[in-house]
Amino acid sequence: MHIYKTIKNFLLDQDYFIDLWQKNIHIYGFSKIEILQENRALFIIREFKLEILGQDFRVLKLTKNEILLQGIIKEMRFL
């Protein structure tokens, strides 16, 4: 999967992407984290904001423009 994604990123040259699976969410290409709490997270991605609501959010990895979050995701919306 990793190779596939790397090739895809390279070919499509995406500005951002959001992957969601089971209890994890992977966000690439955000510019700022506004809120990071156990039940709520808010990211600024280019021209919109991404709000995630849920429970027991935990950061698994964090870099400048990429984050891997774990937790029960109940709701996700663009603002």
Next chain:
Amino acid sequence: MKESYEWVSVKVSNPDRFFLKCHEKNIAIYEIQRMNNEVKIKIQTKDYSKLKQIWFIKIKKIEPIGIQALKKKIQKHHIFLIAIGIGLVFLYVLSHIMLSVTVVHSNQDIRFLLMNALEEKGIKENTWRKSYQEIEKIKQEILDEYPDQLEWLEIEVNGLNYIVRVEERKLEQEDSTPEACNVVATKDGIVKEMIYMNGEALFKRNDSVKKGDILISGTIKKDEETKSTVCATGSVYAEVWYTVKASVPLSYEEYEITGKTRWNIKLKNTSYHDFLFKSRLETYDEEITPLFTLFGTEVSFVKQHETVKKVFTMEENEAADKALTLALEKISATLEEKETIIAKKVLKKEVNNSTMNIEVFVSVLEQIGERQEFTVEE
């Protein structure tokens, strides 16, 4: 350049706030392990200084373990490790190079012969040390090569030196017995015992003889006519007399070992000898163990036993007894097997300058017969 990472333990009450701060400061977190009030994170080493700027957390570096830790330690101390490595190699080389070969024997020809044989076999100066098996093989080969000259051979490895001990083979020479000889007296005395195989005894027990008298004659006579000549052989034991003088001081000094020991290294050259460390003992006995010879300087390990000087004084009688024992020892040292002291008498005893002087008359049973050749007139 390859990035280096490290684990850091962070004490924080609100981890989410901490992650937000990390993002604000552009610190990438590659792995996270959460505990109660503590978060362990894997960051790039270069981000550690940024992490220290966050004021509401307490951070502590986690020392790596396993191969990574080993690699890090090796990198940190690589100069020291290289120096130790070079030192070990140097020590190994030094301790396996033999700097001298010494053949211990009084005969120069044997020494020369052996030095050449050893050199042919590869035992020479400034060469790699031979193994025990090689030395044993060389020993046997040399003994096989020179069966008439060498009886026994031992090659010792003493530090950086080969010490070769050798026993020369002495072939028994045929005993040449002269055709005609007498046994004559070498001293004045009274004959006590006579044992002879050939010849004719001219004296009996308790006969008095003078130096030069023929004791056992090689001329066999019958009715005053010489019948034949033989080489007289035998032993003649006679009582002979000596006057011996001995002196013993009434007071004397002796050094007694206290049991206190010190270790030191001795450097000895042809022109000087000195200790490597300062000796803290005033008087001592030395026990020297040679280690090796380096550039002409003999290096030895020395065990110093501390001694103290003690002065002993003797009574006159005690000194007289000691002087008598000394006088008798002087005589005994010259005696052969079967020769004994028969009687003794103190002739003179006096004290002069705190010294006991005695003169002893000693009567000794001694072999006085000596073979003397003579020519037979036709």
